[in-house]
Amino acid sequence: MMLRESLKPFFISFTFALLSVWVANKYFSEARQMAICALTALGLSTLLGQLLESNRQAIWQEKISPWIANRKLAFEFISIFLGIFFAAVVIELISNTQHTELDLNAIYRNKIVALFGHNLNVLIIGTALAVVYRAGGLVLILSWNALHWAEAIFSYIKQLKDQVGLSDAAIIFTSILPHLFLEALSYVIAGLAGVFISIAILKYEFGSAELRRVSIACLTLIGVAVGVLVIATATEVYLGQAVFHALRGS
Numbered sequence: 001m002m003l004r005e006s007l008k009p010f011f012i013s014f015t016f017a018l019l020s021v022w023v024a025n026k027y028f029s030e031a032r033q034m035a036i037c038a039l040t041a042l043g044l045s046t047l048l049g050q051l052l053e054s055n056r057q058a059i060w061q062e063k064i065s066p067w068i069a070n071r072k073l074a075f076e077f078i079s080i081f082l083g084i085f086f087a088a089v090v091i092e093l094i095s096n097t098q099h100t101e102l103d104l105n106a107i108y109r110n111k112i113v114a115l116f117g118h119n120l121n122v123l124i125i126g127t128a129l130a131v132v133y134r135a136g137g138l139v140l141i142l143s144w145n146a147l148h149w150a151e152a153i154f155s156y157i158k159q160l161k162d163q164v165g166l167s168d169a170a171i172i173f174t175s176i177l178p179h180l181f182l183e184a185l186s187y188v189i190a191g192l193a194g195v196f197i198s199i200a201i202l203k204y205e206f207g208s209a210e211l212r213r214v215s216i217a218c219l220t221l222i223g224v225a226v227g228v229l230v231i232a233t234a235t236e237v238y239l240g241q242a243v244f245h246a247l248r249g250s
Helices: 002-027 029-043 045-060 066-095 112-164 166-203 209-248
Strands: none
Touching: 002 029, 002 045, 002 066, 029 045, 029 112, 045 066, 045 112, 066 112, 066 166, 112 166, 112 209, 166 209
């Protein structure tokens, strides 16, 4: 059921991302990546409003458990991220962009503490954007990550295919995907906390029971997001990165 409900956000975000790429390439080439992110967020504004309203009704009117309702909302935002990511992959495949040759011996040698610090910084920025710009801010940071990851992974795999063959390149690609999903999930959970607290601050009086309830829930969500981010970082270092260098013999 949840998978079927996530298909609509996936296909809508996929379509808008493709459209945003075309518009950005034609009119905003000097700031292409940021234009794509902003245009995608603008294009999805109606859908985002619908998803948040459905979440609100589920919790406050239908009395569905917030954990169940918010889990559904998180998966819908993950499907939005995946739609943008796969749109970016399609663009990479058909555009035949010439990427700068990378020294694969020197890259992807992250230390877990430093990498976690970098990812945590992204999470904090994404949450801040969600507080200020709500769902649009969350989609903005998800779009940026989707575009960045699609470009980087495509560049890696293209060079790896020539070095280790298509089958090993496919294995490396598969080993990288889990941490991408987990990172995106952590950003979504923290971003939703930012969206919820932003709405609550404007809706409820300071010191009210409603605001305290939302604040506690948001702090819990941020704690969960950080926990997921720890797992994502460990997965990147001990799975994706390890497989990457093991199959290359580096």
